[in-house]
Amino acid sequence: MQLGMGFWASKTFLSAIELEVFTELAKHPEDIDALRVRLGLNERGARDLVDTLVALGMLEREDGVYRNTPNADFFLDKEKPSYIGGMLEMANHRLYGFWGGLTEALRTGLPQNETRHGQDPLFETLYADPARLKEFLAAMTGVSHGANMQIARAFPWGDYSTFVDVGTAQGDLVVQIAEANDHLRGVGFDLPVVEPIFEEYAARSGPSDRINFRGGDFFSDPLPPADVILMGHVLHDWNLDDKRMLIHKAHDTLPDGGAFVVYEALIDDERRENVFGLLMSLNMLIETDGGFDYSGADCQGWLTDAGFSSTRVEHLVGPDSMVVGIK
Amino acid sequence: MQLGMGFWASKTFLSAIELEVFTELAKHPEDIDALRVRLGLNERGARDLVDTLVALGMLEREDGVYRNTPNADFFLDKEKPSYIGGMLEMANHRLYGFWGGLTEALRTGLPQNETRHGQDPLFETLYADPARLKEFLAAMTGVSHGANMQIARAFPWGDYSTFVDVGTAQGDLVVQIAEANDHLRGVGFDLPVVEPIFEEYAARSGPSDRINFRGGDFFSDPLPPADVILMGHVLHDWNLDDKRMLIHKAHDTLPDGGAFVVYEALIDDERRENVFGLLMSLNMLIETDGGFDYSGADCQGWLTDAGFSSTRVEHLVGPDSMVVGIK
Numbered sequence: 248m249q250l251g252m253g254f255w256a257s258k259t260f261l262s263a264i265e266l267e268v269f270t271e272l273a274k275h276p277e278d279i280d281a282l283r284v285r286l287g288l289n290e291r292g293a294r295d296l297v298d299t300l301v302a303l304g305m306l307e308r309e310d311g312v313y314r315n316t317p318n319a320d321f322f323l324d325k326e327k328p329s330y331i332g333g334m335l336e337m338a339n340h341r342l343y344g345f346w347g348g349l350t351e352a353l354r355t356g357l358p359q360n361e362t363r364h365g366q367d368p369l370f371e372t373l374y375a376d377p378a379r380l381k382e383f384l385a386a387m388t389g390v391s392h393g394a395n396m397q398i399a400r401a402f403p404w405g406d407y408s409t410f411v412d413v414g415t416a417q418g419d420l421v422v423q424i425a426e427a428n429d430h431l432r433g434v435g436f437d438l439p440v441v442e443p444i445f446e447e448y449a450a451r452s453g454p455s456d457r458i459n460f461r462g463g464d465f466f467s468d469p470l471p472p473a474d475v476i477l478m479g480h481v482l483h484d485w486n487l488d489d490k491r492m493l494i495h496k497a498h499d500t501l502p503d504g505g506a507f508v509v510y511e512a513l514i515d516d517e518r519r520e521n522v523f524g525l526l527m528s529l530n531m532l533i534e535t536d537g538g539f540d541y542s543g544a545d546c547q548g549w550l551t552d553a554g555f556s557s558t559r560v561e562h563l564v565g566p567d568s569m570v571v572g573i574k
Numbered sequence: 575m576q577l578g579m580g581f582w583a584s585k586t587f588l589s590a591i592e593l594e595v596f597t598e599l600a601k602h603p604e605d606i607d608a609l610r611v612r613l614g615l616n617e618r619g620a621r622d623l624v625d626t627l628v629a630l631g632m633l634e635r636e637d638g639v640y641r642n643t644p645n646a647d648f649f650l651d652k653e654k655p656s657y658i659g660g661m662l663e664m665a666n667h668r669l670y671g672f673w674g675g676l677t678e679a680l681r682t683g684l685p686q687n688e689t690r691h692g693q694d695p696l697f698e699t700l701y702a703d704p705a706r707l708k709e710f711l712a713a714m715t716g717v718s719h720g721a722n723m724q725i726a727r728a729f730p731w732g733d734y735s736t737f738v739d740v741g742t743a744q745g746d747l748v749v750q751i752a753e754a755n756d757h758l759r760g761v762g763f764d765l766p767v768v769e770p771i772f773e774e775y776a777a778r779s780g781p782s783d784r785i786n787f788r789g790g791d792f793f794s795d796p797l798p799p800a801d802v803i804l805m806g807h808v809l810h811d812w813n814l815d816d817k818r819m820l821i822h823k824a825h826d827t828l829p830d831g832g833a834f835v836v837y838e839a840l841i842d843d844e845r846r847e848n849v850f851g852l853l854m855s856l857n858m859l860i861e862t863d864g865g866f867d868y869s870g871a872d873c874q875g876w877l878t879d880a881g882f883s884s885t886r887v888e889h890l891v892g893p894d895s896m897v898v899g900i901k
Contacts, residue, residue, distance in 0.1 A: 289683030356616030
């Protein structure tokens, strides 16, 4: 019953983010009456909402005054650079409704998002509307920020001097790597329309002089050359032929000894444990024509087929792991 | 992130129930290819679906053959009397979509279900369509069966000889109490349209000669007299004035020494712990014009105001507790 009704807690938390409960409470703690007015809430559900957030461990309440828990304050206040709510905003705004079509997707194999009604494929749709594009790119930062920081620290960057992040979105991975490694120069590669959003994000970080954007399409254009090529949450968007094409393109672009880093919510090889990775694969069913998530062993096989001489899998953080291939 | 994306796991489980994964696997275990054909699933998402159910602990997989876990087999096979999936079917079919309007409900205080588009109030809408009525009544059995069994055992039935369950739906509470207590005669009270559904359910149980249905409307008609009056998941549907009216009506109907039993997912008095009770109250925001859930202390206060001489709260099972008032 808890699992089946789990959407109640999930949607309540997503609505709280939409209503900016945490951003408002980050300004100062507040009692229910004042908070209700600040948030524009009707009297009927307001107290149930905030007390649910107390029971879920997202807010604290003392003598009738509500405040953020330390984690909520750090991660869910829109005014802080540590905000990771972008993915949750997109989940609330797009995915919650689209997942209502899961049964149909399972029966038909067809996506259930904007593309369902004969519109253009997902990325053309997302990238055609500036507001939707920005929401999507911020969502990608939200879902990958923890892994990005781990890659910036855990990868043996001392062996290399240049890198390119393919499908870079806002460029958080480029920023994290460059900030943690003074000797590196990095390029973020994505469709040209992403450039101003990347530049805005990169300009807020320290090492912007060692960071550049390159516009292009990874299906029709060559990848920018570098010692290390990274693809995070990219391969899972595409079918197996496209996955293999992208892996080959990375291999062809790298110098001998260069490294290819793929990271995702990799499914465990036994497909028994990483619930988030398996569900992300169902999300690709909802969102794309042929995308799916995969295990580390699956990906190592594709890298070996493409000519990489050695491969390894390393856990990053939470559900995310990376596959590293050396040419 | 786990909380915010929790609707993925929840909706996947609900779709699995809709697709009758557990009912099919209760017939016999099966490998992915045969199971996919039996369930009418497209190849694309089928393996992700069942492996997600393995990772969620709902299925087991050995050498590529999938089978129900013992709990899934007992509770989620539609062919078994122990099936409690009714609530989950209704959650999938009605509530998941309606909860997409939670933010609007919080802003406006207005319900987001069938009644949103100017139709009749909830219960008239639900009760007007036989298929929807049956789904709703079976859902009520699913959400209350565990508590019903506990009330049948834990209440001091030896002190009484008759009882009436007000808003009885399929009559599971009447059946459980009568089965566990040979000396009792019980009445299920609900709108007349419920009678055939009650009779069908009661006929399947043992003590049908000590069980009767009485048709009526608890707003306009008197309650049937009995030593014990029960209301399960009824009071939370209504606003405070209606709650108090129903409590008064129960008090007026009971003999001196008679007992009134109210049970729900009572919110803990501090409103810090019973997440399900708090979320059920938000569900009343989505579903009704003025309903809300409440704590045991709230309810004890209303019973005392209505003239009950003593009251107590007892935990039943899971999120459910009962309030007992003695006249």
